[in-house]
Amino acid sequence: MIRLEKVSKSYPTSTRPALDGVDVDIEKGEFVFLVGSSGSGKSTFLRLLLKEEVPSSGHVYVAGKDLSRLSSWKVPALRRSIGCVFQDFRLLPNKTVHQNVAFALEVIGKPRSTIDKVVPEVLELVGLEGKALRMPDELSGGEQQRVAVARAFVNRPMILIADEPTGNLDPNTSVGIMKLLDRINRTGTTVVMATHDAAIVDSMRRRVVELSQGKVVRDQSRGVYGYGA
Amino acid sequence: MRAQFIFSEIGIGLRRNLTMTVAVILTVTISLTLAGAGWLLHKQVDVMKDFWYDKVEVTVFLCGTTSSSPNCAGKDVTQEQRDQLGRDLNSTPQVKEVFYESKADAYKRFQEQFKDSPDLVDNVSPDALPESFRVKLKDPEKFQIVASAFQDRPGVDSVQDLKKLLDPVFQVLGVFQKIAYIVGGLMLIAAIILISNTIRTAAFSRRRETGIMRLVGASNLYIQTPFLLEGAMAGLVGGIGACGLMALGKWYIVDDQLRPLVGFTEFIGWGEVFGTMPGILLAAVLMSAGASFFTLRRHLRV
Numbered sequence: 001m002i003r004l005e006k007v008s009k010s011y012p013t014s015t016r017p018a019l020d021g022v023d024v025d026i027e028k029g030e031f032v033f034l035v036g037s038s039g040s041g042k043s044t045f046l047r048l049l050l051k052e053e054v055p056s057s058g059h060v061y062v063a064g065k066d067l068s069r070l071s072s073w074k075v076p077a078l079r080r081s082i083g084c085v086f087q088d089f090r091l092l093p094n095k096t097v098h099q100n101v102a103f104a105l106e107v108i109g110k111p112r113s114t115i116d117k118v119v120p121e122v123l124e125l126v127g128l129e130g131k132a133l134r135m136p137d138e139l140s141g142g143e144q145q146r147v148a149v150a151r152a153f154v155n156r157p158m159i160l161i162a163d164e165p166t167g168n169l170d171p172n173t174s175v176g177i178m179k180l181l182d183r184i185n186r187t188g189t190t191v192v193m194a195t196h197d198a199a200i201v202d203s204m205r206r207r208v209v210e211l212s213q214g215k216v217v218r219d220q221s222r223g224v225y226g227y228g229a
Numbered sequence: 230m231r232a233q234f235i236f237s238e239i240g241i242g243l244r245r246n247l248t249m250t251v252a253v254i255l256t257v258t259i260s261l262t263l264a265g266a267g268w269l270l271h272k273q274v275d276v277m278k279d280f281w282y283d284k285v286e287v288t289v290f291l292c293g294t295t296s297s298s299p300n301c302a303g304k305d306v307t308q309e310q311r312d313q314l315g316r317d318l319n320s321t322p323q324v325k326e327v328f329y330e331s332k333a334d335a336y337k338r339f340q341e342q343f344k345d346s347p348d349l350v351d352n353v354s355p356d357a358l359p360e361s362f363r364v365k366l367k368d369p370e371k372f373q374i375v376a377s378a379f380q381d382r383p384g385v386d387s388v389q390d391l392k393k394l395l396d397p398v399f400q401v402l403g404v405f406q407k408i409a410y411i412v413g414g415l416m417l418i419a420a421i422i423l424i425s426n427t428i429r430t431a432a433f434s435r436r437r438e439t440g441i442m443r444l445v446g447a448s449n450l451y452i453q454t455p456f457l458l459e460g461a462m463a464g465l466v467g468g469i470g471a472c473g474l475m476a477l478g479k480w481y482i483v484d485d486q487l488r489p490l491v492g493f494t495e496f497i498g499w500g501e502v503f504g505t506m507p508g509i510l511l512a513a514v515l516m517s518a519g520a521s522f523f524t525l526r527r528h529l530r531v
Contacts, residue, residue: 050444073449080446090441103438106234107447155445 001159001190002026002049007058008214009044017056018044020214026192028158031185033201034194035225036211042194045211046161049192050082051075063158080108083152083160083189087167089144091136091151097123098132101151108155122154126180142173146180153184160184162193166200174200198225238455239462242431249427250463256420257467257517261509262474263413269475270406272501274399280495281395282369289314289362289379290386293332296359298386306360310384317382318362323374326365332358359386417516420467424520428460432529439529453529457521464517468510475502475509 004024010017019041026032034042047053048060051067060067063081070078091100098119105115123132126146136144145165152160162181166174178200185191195201201208201224208223209216218226243250291311292301311329318327330338335358343349364375369392376388432439442452479502488496 076446076448078446079444082446084444090437092438092441103441104445107442107451108445109451151441151445 001028001030001063002192003059003061004045004048005059005061007048007055007060009041009048009053010056017214019048019055019211021058022211022214022216024209024216024219026190028190029185029188031182031191031204031206032193033204033206033208033223034192034211035196035201035208040211041214042211043163044214046163046192046194049159049161050079050084076108080155081158083155083157085145085148085152085160085162085165087164089136089141089148089168091144091147093136096133096135097128097139097147100136100147101154104151104154118154122150125153125183126150127176140173141169142176145169145173145177149177149180149184153189157189159190159192162191162195164195164197165193166195166197171199178204201225235455235458239459242435242455242459243462245434246427246431249423249430253420253423253427253463253517254467254470256416256423257464257513258470258474260413260416260420261468261471261513262478263409263416264512265471265475265505265509266478267406267409267413268505269479269497269501270402270409273497274402274406276495276497276501277395277399277402281391284391286391287364287366287372287375288389288391289318289364290359290389291361292384292386293356293359295357296386300381300383301386306384310382314362314379314382314384318364318379321375321378323366323368323371324364325367328363328365330361330363332356332360335360421516421520424460424463424517425524427463428456428521428524429528431456431459432525453522453525456525456529457518460521461514461518464513465510467517468513471509471513472506475505 002024003026004022007019007022008017009019022041022045034045036042044053048055048067049062051060051070054068062078065078067078092103095103101119101122102115105118120129120132123129126149128143128146128150131139131143136147139147145168149165160181165181166177169177174197181191181193182204205222205224207221208218208226210218210226290296291306291314292298293305294303296303315327315329318324332355336353336355339353339358340350366372366375372390372392376390379385380388439452479497479499483496
């Protein structure tokens with residue numbers, strides 16, 4: 001589903017490469033934690049999957065396609081097959097919960113009838129039934145993140161990318177979000193999650209890829225966070 | 230659904246940036262009004278040329294007691310000289326028609342031409358106006374040949390070409406036209422810069438939305454169209470304003486003020502004014518959409 005072959009990425013403003021010869025292979029339906037300290041290259045890794053960045057060398061394959069050969073007008077199609085969740089939720093403050101989720105479908109030209117059908121479904125899936133007409137600032141952090149997950153998942157992407165989705169949440173709320181991501185993973189969606197949250201990684205016991213200074217230093221299935229381990 | 234989404238985005242964008250939008254509309258209006266005015270002046274010169282070159286005639290003034298030309302030596306033209314000149318003019322190959330205008334005819338025409346200024350008419354005696362031959366040429370440009378052949382003939386005071394009198398008028402109109410084009414062009418540059426700035430501000434104030442649109446895989450077209458239409462819309466309103474100002478100018482300045490004042494020429498009609506409007510509207514839309522497009526390519530990363 002996702003394959004990185006000898007991928008390196010240097011930014012012009014930095015002497016050290018953000019990623020340095022990374023080889024990672026992620027199967028369809030896997031749940032992968034991406035761990036490592038700040039600046040280890042986690043965000044660059046995720047941005048490469050969306051073709052927000054292109055590697056300086058090496059190849060990135062997503063769903064069998066070599067992204068370096070993907071023409072720019074096909075990038076939107078790639079991004080439609082990948083859902084994204086961020087630490088800061090990135091909701092539109094002037095739209096209701098329903099409108100925020102519907103927005104993701106409106107802007108890719110889905111018909112109103114489809115939107116009216118699938119948005120309530122996905123809101124129920126994330127446990128926000130009955131809150132469709134609330135504004136984001138009326139919700140708790142955990143609920144806002146559920147809206148973001150709903151928006152990322154409403155188009156049923158093959159891959160869900162989560163960049164520190166529990167970074168702004170307390171431990172109990174985080175567990176709720178992780179259960180949600182786990183449920184989404186069980187529908188067959190590949191999940192790649194960058195995190196600093198050792199407790200979550202240790203409790204989930206899923207595959208862990210650790211990056212350090214742009215290199216993969218550990219890749220184990222059913223792993224733990226690893227500091228001091 | 231799509232159209233509704235796009236139009237609501239445009240509305241939001243234009244309102245959020247109301248002062249900038251007003252500035253864009255005004256500069257587009259003024260620049261295109263000036264460009265249109267330049268074009269209409271050009272048309273006006275054409276109309277005047279059509280009108281005048283049809284009527285251009287060379288006037289051979291004959292000697293009278295009031296003539297100042299040394300050729301006359303203060304004496305009236307004799308009947309013999311007059312007949313000879315008439316015959317010779319008629320046999321000149323460049324000449325189409327010759328009319329003789331006596332002192333009485335000249336006075337009548339003078340009275341007619343200045344009937345609104347009775348003081349002037351009262352102060353001129355019928356005797357003061359010179360008699361003349363009015364000569365129509367086959368080709369108005371050939372004036373010089375006729376003039377040099379006749380101006381030193383006995384009995385001739387002077388030879389005058391109407392075209393010579395008109396040329397300064399055309400020159401003045403030409404200068405106005407250039408000024409209108411130059412000022413209009415400068416305003417156009419200002420308008421383009423303002424549009425570019427407005428669209429940049431709009432893209433910045435909506436970066437949250439466009440960021441999410443990018444992430445969920447909206448196409449470039451879908452992301453950029455509201456901004457492009459926003460620019461085009463402001464431009465179109467400006468263009469409509471320019472058309473309105475031009476119509477107002479034609480109605481007030483040309484028809485209301487100039488026409489009663491300047492009786493001797495034809496003016497542009499509504500046909501010429503309406504003829505420029507589609508071009509102005511098209512220019513307004515293309516220029517603003519174009520400016521928006523290039524701004525977006527630089528400032529809205531997709």
